[in-house]
Amino acid sequence: MRRPSRSGRRSPMMVGAISAVAITLLGAAACSSSSGGSSGGASSSKLTLQFTGPPISLNPALGGNGLSAVFTALAYDSLIHLSGDGKLVPDLATSWNYVGQDNKVFEMTLRQGVKFSDGSPLTADAVVASMNYFRKAGGGLVGDAGPVDSISAVGPDKVRVTYKSPNPDAAMTMTQYHGIGTIIGPKGLANPQSLLTASDGTGQYVYNGKTSVTNSRYTYDKNPGYFNPSAQMFGGVTIRVIGDAQAVLSAAQTGQVQFAGGAASTAEAAKQAKLNVLSAPFFNWTLILADSAGKTSKPLGDARVRQAIAYALDRKGLANALGGQYAAPSTQVLLPGTDGYLPQAGYDYDLAKAKSLMAEAGYANGFSMTVLTESLLDRNTTYSQAIVHALGDIGIKATLHVESTGIGQFSGDALSKKYPAIIFPSAGTDMFQAHNQISNGLFNPFGNKDRQLESTLAKAFASDGADRTRLYQQASQRYHDLAWYVPVFSTQNLLYVGPKLTNVKTSVLNPNPMPVAPTADLAWKSK
């Protein structure tokens, strides 16, 4: 093929075309910067938050916990409010107490003069109807409510909850994170489907289905009928769904969102960008030695083997390597700062002791087992791989089985009793919550039970104050000796707060703070 000559032929047309493209692009920027002002987006009186995914449901009875509670907490008040620093504060209930001695009957007095956004007044009957609806609605938080036997109105402003067995955490279950205490109005209850497009609560804001875009943007308007207008700090609130960690950082950095859930991978960049990075311990990553009867893996039936595993993990090294400053070694089923934590207890790193325990149990040469894990919370299974690798030091050849399609699926695998050991994080702010979580479901698929532990806890749940703390600590010691659960390290819940937002607090007792609070001193504020 002949090559064409290229001797200095110029074409003003081409230059023109290229310039046209450039001008279009620059024009877009120019015209919008004149009309759009700063890239901050929200006006000072409105709050924009980020959440990582869509709500599980906008119906509070079917919704989720943790940070995702924000979708319902904005529009619905709970009976009791858990503040960012972990204090129980009056909300729809102005006072509460146990009736009798054994923590089985819990009574709350309701606030007067409160109205639902449907116009009807808050009464004891309305509260009972909402709580009973929650119990049968089939949401994922039903287990959080504790062993509820019955709920009744014992006066126009008094509600009584009776439990089948002692529940020392009744007040905690009535907060905005556990479903049962989040109160829905009578019209919403009559037509629960309507709650997906319009809220019916007593909260500071009202969900606006018309201006929201499913899976993308959820908007809430100010509720003109809220009982304490001085605590309403924003003209409206928007929750934006942003999943990608890098996109979350960019949105927070440029002021598109004033509050966001962070990630260890972007925390340093967030700090450099002058975002306020808050953190509180949340997940307690645990190697669950579920098959303690040795049904699928005989060696795990021997307590010495389980203890050897607990001694074989260099928690400090693992925490430092895997989470840097946002992780800490964990040696107990409870984290430091929670009720029942036992200072100076727990397993240290002692390889020699681990090896001798293995030899004593007759497994000096180790054994093989399969460990179930998932890759949704443990991204790329880096945590699980490190934990399993460390078991090699005492001759245990552990193979990972990774479930990557969802926590529900992972839970199904765990309950199939095919896996003697499982890696998953627990979370709980006292022994009652931690025990309820780890003694059930995917944490205890083989149904392990220990008489001594059960009797200590039964006594603890029926008592209070220092007595309860002492009994909780005994339970911690018993969990330690049983070594069904081998805690490895705790990771922090990271929150990014923009420079214009103040009064955001977080703590080990509440790692997932909410923007709204019943009093002005606890609510988030805009500078």
Place this chain on the structure above:
Amino acid sequence: MLKLLAHRVALSIPLVLLVSVVVFALESLVPGDPARTILGENATPEGIAALHQQMGLDQPWLERYWHWLSGLFHGDLGASLFTGDAVTSELNARLGVTVSLVLCCVLVSAVAGTALGMFSAIRGGPAARVVDVLSLTGLALPNFWVAIVLVALFAVKIRLFPATGYVPLAESPGHWLRSLVLPVIALSLFGVTAVAKQARDATLEVQDTDYIRVLRGNGVAESRIVLKHMLRNAAIPVVTVLGVVAVSMLSGTVFVEGVFVLPGLGSLATQATTDHDLPVILGIGVYFTVVVIILNLLVDLAYGMLNPKVRAS
């Protein structure tokens, strides 16, 4: 031409059916279960069974497929298993985002690609080499990296464009355009380079033909030769490439919508797949298929306009 249109439309019906069967079959191979996803880690076997029955997941898949298909003929794509919203309304709300994105990308690829390609062919010399190298670099750079760099530079460092989000055209045309600039650059990089290469080769070819030489010999203005004669003939292979590029951009939206947090069909596809929200996945399959058919139709029509021989046949 009408015959061509009728032929295309007739062909699209079995295509939609085929795609839906493939999507249905592939989805059933993916491990996991929507009932488990909805109920989460506290799911009980009874709860899962009850939800299965409620959602009709206990029926054999042929029956479920038939149920879905009969709805399709009435324009009903069912309801999302998670939100309960009608799939058509959920997808229509997001269609504008994806269509805006793809159309802008096609436009940018066509204009910028052709301009660069023709510039390189006509101008020649070192300037052309620079354009060639830039084109190749564009082809080599992964668009996710480009996207992140663009955000870091033009949204975070210089606050020129928003880092994330989308503004509908009807709400504010200025903001709409602004929200699309970075995603469009990231997504059309491949298109621009593919088109530029095609336009360059085609122009070189046309430049060398006898009729261009005759036109030049007769003293026709260079600008007229380039715009009227060379561009038109070089445009035919460009249009072919543009069709392929537009289709590949549809899959690119899945990623770009994630990074720039645009509420389009692509980001919904990701969400629906992890959730096992089958009605939504099937709906997206149908929408994407229809968009691909329309794109191909447009390419055919463009051929007809550019090349009289196609029209005659």
